[in-house]
């Protein structure tokens with residue numbers, strides 16, 4: 001049996017960037033290796049949704065030198081790290097133990113196999129596509145570089161292009177397209193042509209060789225090409241491929257395997273995410289065929305989902321006014337909780353890291369808990385009867401019971417009351 005090669009923080013960072021390229025992160029986000037030394041050798045890694053003091057303690061006890069946390073530390077700029085703030089104390093502790101922290105956050109939300117895609121697959125959606133297609137960023141923007149060389153020099157020139165960073169496309173390297181053709185030139189008195197004679201129209205058999213190149217390598221590749229090219233003034237075309245859709249984007253939407261009522265869909269979502277309670281906005285009887293998905297706290301995707309013909313948006317949590325907006329759009333919202341929509345993907349990530357680095361022990365935090373708890377203080381019928389008592393007492397205004405747990409269920413309750421007594425007004 002051969003011993004596994006030691007794994008450094010850098011090795012894991014590189015793999016994380018294959019799973020969730022940092023170019024997919026939102027502009028406002030803070031992603032990547034946020035703390036620690038890339039050279040640190042790690043034997044144990046922990047994943048979590050949020051790096052709280054309890055989770056940090058667990059990682060330290062287990063001897064994990066790297067924590068991959070979905071939500072970033074150091075999200076807001078800091079001017080000092082000291083023990084007077086909770087974040088400062090946490091950072092100091094992590095540093096004292098020589099730990100590293102990596103956060104993929106929105107890069108992982110948006111990635112091809114990231115959280116939103118995982119949720120869409122878990123809900124068994126078909127025809128899955130992004131809710132918002134991203135414009136190509138400078139890092140995934142591609143150019144095509146094309147030049148013309150005599151066949152004899154083709155291999156050397158093409159290899160130089162590849163060595164300089166061109167020719168990589170997705171999971172492939174050494175990509176090129178080669179086309180045979182005929183070129184002409186006439187060298188003036190001051191020219192020094194490598195083939196043919198000065199002052200005579202020359203016809204040369206050439207190969208047109210084209211390679212793709214990321215935007216940030218174009219300058220270097222062209223420089224190297226000029227150095228290696230046999231011609232004194234080689235023709236080099238640099239063509240921008242900017243604007244081509246790259247297939248990535250934020251959020252997901254798709255078609256359910258069968259049309260469900262919102263009530264059935266709530267149960268389906270709850271069962272798939274192991275959530276016994278699910279908040280929602282909308283008519284429980286309304287049919288849903290297309291579902292939008294945006295993990296975490298992402299009601300800002302309501303209008304995108306609406307524009308794409310979705311009847312409902314599944315997101316973790318939403319503010320009161322977003323719930324009202326959903327109701328105005330006649331859209332349903334399903335809110336199983338921020339934790340429930342994101343934490344399972346960090347468990348999945350632990351499995352992926354463990355299978356990629358067999359010598360490494362990778363586990364998801366077991367101490368991490370959803371900070372939001374649910375207490376059933378009364379049955380649904382109790383809530384309804386209390387509301388009706390107040391309704392009778394007040395007259396033509398319907399007041400919602402003050403003890404109702406949250407605005408979303410209030411909205412649903414309001415809708416039910418409105419439907420029951422359509423000529424009455426509702427006030428929140």
Ligand SMILES: [Zn+2]
Nearest residue numbers: 296297338342
């Ligand atoms: Zn989140």
